[in-house]
Amino acid sequence: MAVVPTTVVSAPVKRRKLRFVANPKATTGLLLMGFFVLMAVVGPWIAPFDPSERSADLLQPPSGKHWFGTTHLGQDIFSQVLVGTRSVILVGLIAGVVATVLSVLVGVTSGYLSGAGAEGLSALSNVFLVIPALPLIIIITSTLPDTGNITIALVIGFTSWAWGARVLRAQTLSLRRRDYVEAARATGESTWRIILFEILPNLTAVIASGFVGTVIFAVISEITLAFIGVSDAGGWNWGTVLFWAQSQQALAQGAWWWFVPAGLAIALLGTALSLVNFGIDEFVSPRLRGGGKTTVKTAAGRKVRMRVGFTPVLGEEAK
Structure with a gap:
């Protein structure tokens, strides 16, 4: 009796699109990130006090009036954290956009094209890759006359694109010889159309x-620039809160409420971004999403659990 092979039906397109949102890591990260973005938008409006306003409540612990306590000048720390959220989110997003655009332009172009221009772009990314980014950022921002949020964001963005460019170049070198790219090139598609519609969609993740x-x-x-006093100490962000707490020896005075809220905010934002990053990795890689294993059906209709990249053992039943 002939055995009919079992046909594996792919998941619906809508289900594949919702897989990233259904990932618990990505969902948690997006919710936390959405909370911080909301605080960045409405924080300065709902802050109960002016973050720079002084009062007679000097170095007071958290209370009903001052939720996060006060500084040595009577300034409300809760208001400082709320107002400072906008600066942190704004600098992060602007720098991320600038660095991503530069990495895509340099990485994909140098990976797909050939010749002296592509080699020059690759060499440029290698130069920026070996330069320590943070010391370079400190030198540039300390010598500029204006070190506002936009300036800091642009400096960070223009000095942190090299690693992403190298990754995209390596991926593009792998993709440019695929069959669908060769077919598009054979039909007379222009170079930039191939890059935009054939290469970039496969590099989205x-x-x-x-x-x-x-x-x-x-x-x-x-936050580091604000903490070491390179950026404007009058503009509030989480690093500025920690800068004043450290300069006034808050830990030695037992004023834990001065630095703990800003530190927790930094930790939660970093956790949110890391969870989103982990969610993207698991969405792209089946090995990570399935714990390194997947279940397939044999010709006899039995389910077999196998590791990705290995030959399945037909006698091993899926548990």
């Missing part, structure tokens, strides 16, 4: 992951 990673680096860099 890599680009998104690189964007999230750049935002994490930009947020850490922005």
